[in-house]
Amino acid sequence: MSQYWINMMFVGASFLLYIGIAVWARAGSTKEFYVAGGGVHPVTNGMATAADWMSAASFISMAGIIASGGYATSVYLMGWTGGYVLLAMLLAPYLRKFGKFTVPDFIGDRFYSRGARLVAVICLILISVTYVIGQMAGAGVAFSRFLEVSNSAGIWIAAAIVFAYAVFGGMKGITYTQVAQYVVLIIAYTIPAVFIAMQLTGNPIPMFGMFGTHVDSGVPLLDKLDQVVTDLGFAAYTADIDNKLNMFLFTLSLMIGTAGLPHVIIRFFTVPRVADARWSAGWTLVFIALLYLTAPAVASMARLNLVQTIYPEGPQAEAIRYEDRPEWVQTWEHTGLIKWEDKNSDGRVQMYNDANATFAPTAQERGWNGNELTVNNDIIVLANPEIANLPSWVIGLIAAGAIAAALSTAAGLLLAISSAISHDLIKTLINPKISEKSEMRAARISMTAAILLATYLGLNPPGFAAQVVALAFGLAAASLFPALMMGIFSKRVNSAGAVAGMLVGVVSTAVYIFLYLGWFFIPGTATLANTPDQWWMGISPQAFGAVGAILNFAVAYAVSMATQAPPQEIQDLVESVRTPKGAGAALDH
Numbered sequence: 001m002s003q004y005w006i007n008m009m010f011v012g013a014s015f016l017l018y019i020g021i022a023v024w025a026r027a028g029s030t031k032e033f034y035v036a037g038g039g040v041h042p043v044t045n046g047m048a049t050a051a052d053w054m055s056a057a058s059f060i061s062m063a064g065i066i067a068s069g070g071y072a073t074s075v076y077l078m079g080w081t082g083g084y085v086l087l088a089m090l091l092a093p094y095l096r097k098f099g100k101f102t103v104p105d106f107i108g109d110r111f112y113s114r115g116a117r118l119v120a121v122i123c124l125i126l127i128s129v130t131y132v133i134g135q136m137a138g139a140g141v142a143f144s145r146f147l148e149v150s151n152s153a154g155i156w157i158a159a160a161i162v163f164a165y166a167v168f169g170g171m172k173g174i175t176y177t178q179v180a181q182y183v184v185l186i187i188a189y190t191i192p193a194v195f196i197a198m199q200l201t202g203n204p205i206p207m208f209g210m211f212g213t214h215v216d217s218g219v220p221l222l223d224k225l226d227q228v229v230t231d232l233g234f235a236a237y238t239a240d241i242d243n244k245l246n247m248f249l250f251t252l253s254l255m256i257g258t259a260g261l262p263h264v265i266i267r268f269f270t271v272p273r274v275a276d277a278r279w280s281a282g283w284t285l286v287f288i289a290l291l292y293l294t295a296p297a298v299a300s301m302a303r304l305n306l307v308q309t310i311y312p313e314g315p316q317a318e319a320i321r322y323e324d325r326p327e328w329v330q331t332w333e334h335t336g337l338i339k340w341e342d343k344n345s346d347g348r349v350q351m352y353n354d355a356n357a358t359f360a361p362t363a364q365e366r367g368w369n370g371n372e373l374t375v376n377n378d379i380i381v382l383a384n385p386e387i388a389n390l391p392s393w394v395i396g397l398i399a400a401g402a403i404a405a406a407l408s409t410a411a412g413l414l415l416a417i418s419s420a421i422s423h424d425l426i427k428t429l430i431n432p433k434i435s436e437k438s439e440m441r442a443a444r445i446s447m448t449a450a451i452l453l454a455t456y457l458g459l460n461p462p463g464f465a466a467q468v469v470a471l472a473f474g475l476a477a478a479s480l481f482p483a484l485m486m487g488i489f490s491k492r493v494n495s496a497g498a499v500a501g502m503l504v505g506v507v508s509t510a511v512y513i514f515l516y517l518g519w520f521f522i523p524g525t526a527t528l529a530n531t532p533d534q535w536w537m538g539i540s541p542q543a544f545g546a547v548g549a550i551l552n553f554a555v556a557y558a559v560s561m562a563t564q565a566p567p568q569e570i571q572d573l574v575e576s577v578r579t580p581k582g583a584g585a586a587l588d589h
Helices: 003-024 030-038 041-051 057-072 075-098 103-110 114-146 152-202 223-231 246-261 260-268 274-292 295-309 325-332 360-365 376-388 392-430 436-460 465-478 480-489 495-514 542-564 566-579
Strands: 339-340 374-375
Touching: 003 114, 003 152, 003 392, 030 152, 030 260, 030 392, 030 436, 041 152, 041 260, 041 339, 041 392, 057 075, 057 114, 057 295, 057 376, 075 103, 075 246, 075 260, 075 274, 075 339, 075 566, 103 260, 103 480, 103 566, 114 152, 114 260, 114 376, 114 392, 114 436, 114 465, 114 480, 114 495, 114 566, 152 274, 152 295, 152 360, 152 376, 152 392, 152 436, 246 339, 246 465, 246 480, 246 542, 260 274, 260 392, 274 374, 325 339, 325 376, 325 392, 374 376, 376 392, 376 542, 392 436, 465 480, 465 495, 465 542, 480 495, 480 542, 480 566
Parallel strands: none
Antiparallel strands: 339 374
């Protein structure tokens, strides 16, 4: 059986599973649509939250970025995992005790303001739409390779599948679909990693193999990797980071952005009790750790395999001839995600860092006239089984896993957008007397519109999946996280302060992104000044969310102190949310 049909079997079976679950778990009420009825078991919710959390950025792009950037890009691991601990400890239990359906619900009631609710809705939509671009782009990459369709067709297929189970199933259908998707994606991620770790190090546990000995050379694997990449003019894989300020702010932005992501927060509204929210958070961290502990090993081994594919005898020897390139390179060339240009007309595939002025004389001595191979970071994980010549069924499995990762998070994000529009905007602000049937219809129509918008933007993504997602985290860090924190832990912050803080935080971050990433939300436009020496104090656009959050906190407190304190009943509400007494029972909505 051909690889194409094996891929179709794995992907098709997973699609049938997801749609079957959605039909079985079709939402029949707004409570089921928004919070799955509020009765999801903590372990089930933990697994669903992990799938919701581990997006195309985690599955497809994170290891690719680490493979390309080495230790310097470990901020993604530190920020995303550390942020989840913040979410579990500082926000999830208190928001569950508050007993609302959505993040704007909490902000609107806590800050006793329709304006605060509206600003929260706008921020939520901006964050979620930015985030979902990365998921659609990632799905397009997976579909284009494994189903042998164009990238555009792949994105439309992904949109159709999400529509089939998310629009009708709501949170109830999405929850149980995400459980299945977690099982698929974690198996798909770890099995190839085990195979490759055994090949390169003889150790079946990838994270241990990364620190083990490279079988062929007899030296530590990371030392071997450092040697081959520096021989090609790249920085050492384990090299330290020069700009510590940017690293700190980027990590902080990812951490607090994680804790402010609305599609993850709403998952903690689906469990029966506050204690279950805490247990859900713990289980989620366990499920996430299975992938996040494996990702650095996958990245390092993929980078080494890639270099050794191009230079079988080592970087000091000649590269392979183009006509002798492996089958996996030929296959990925058809997707446009690997490109080769013979710049010195020698018929060989030179891959090196032609931006390194120090290495330029060495390259000239070897007859190289510029880097000839361009590899999209997003294919590293997907191509890994083929690079390592693993069995066909492993390739089919990773195809299903990659698509599951993209679809699971996309569905959660689209539900967050839909809930914000139908519940917070239409029902609460525009038409409080709307019937439950009409609200459900509005929720499904708004989700359909969100899917179409996400598809359009996914067709022209402004960067690698993980890079786009990092921008969404920055916006969440600058807008929602400070409002949630102050809403829970400060009785003095009032509605005027919250609104001013959110506006300053999100606008300052969005403006900074516009200035330094000129294509943000404007597909096809040119980058204005996307180089480190042009950034303010060396702070990258992806890291500016932390600065926006600081501005948010400062403005909110300054305005609150200059205006009237919140009403006494609001201060009592804040006190009750923070009090453990009675935390075992959920509040009625």
